[in-house]
Amino acid sequence: MHIANYAVTLKRVTEQDCERVWQWRNMPHVRLQMTNQQFIPWDDHQIWFKNMLVDNCQRHFVIYYKEQPIGVINVKSEQPIENANRAEIGVYISDTHFLSNLIAFAPSLALIDYLFNELNVKELYSEVRRENTAAIRYNQQLGYQLADHPTNQALVSISLTHDDYFHATPKLKSFLNRG
Template sequence: MKPFESAGISLREVESGDLELLRQWRNDPAIRNHMCDTTLIDESQQARWFQNIKMQNADVHFVAEYRNSPIGYINLKARPEGEYESGLYVGNEKYRGSFLSFFIAIAQLDYAFSVLKAKGVFAQVKKTNTAALRFNFKLGYQESDSYQDYINMRLTPSSYKQQRKILTGFIR
């Protein structure tokens, strides 16, 4: 599959050569502590994960690249009725908290809504992860419900289209 380009970010399928870098990023406490599953991932677990994602036709898993360098990871997991659950992290410390985080999310959501024709995109965020909550609200997500330690958020195509115009207006 040809890489998907949007907002200066290239999204390409995860390849076996990416596994160690993705595992290192995923195990970084700055990322891992905000995940639903905070356990450390070993090499064999990462290899099993890769084998599983290769068999999932409805889900997408991409390495996000900026200027031909990997800087993050995104996924979109199929849900019923044409909706997807999103996952994203900026692995390269140099770009965490920068505006490139929004570029990665814009590329992810452009893919979801233009290629996959998603009817909605969901995100699950820990209540303690205030930075991710603010980030998702700026992208146009709305809180849909909450349970235990998590807030579920939903983004519609129309809300995203409106927020995308605002966010990309700052870029130009």
């Protein structure tokens, strides 16, 4: 399965992506923004990866821009993704050239469009480290609403509805569709 839009292609991860995803997830600039900032041991990653591949409550995609892999985006839910009303999205860009670039929005836009339009998900949510102001701004530009995290002051809870997203993103989509 793949999703293509806004100059990026999201290709579902396969067994061949295991080592690449592990290396990217352990990059210092990626780990720094994660809830779990610890280095992930290879053996732990392999177990997680094998289980993730068969878990119908989550999907992970490698992000491609101009046929080059630049990061990972994922969606998780408590129910199978195809039946989810509420889901959590996570994204990280491994290629630092795209961190402050408009193209960094493309994977989120492509996946969110798919989730809202094709799967009829009603709400998306996530957690962001409070000091990660770039990610907070990024998510606000997508229409996410912020709230204090109920149990961890180091985190901010964010949520996104269909209406908030489609009101917030026309300009971003227009710029990315110019090509």
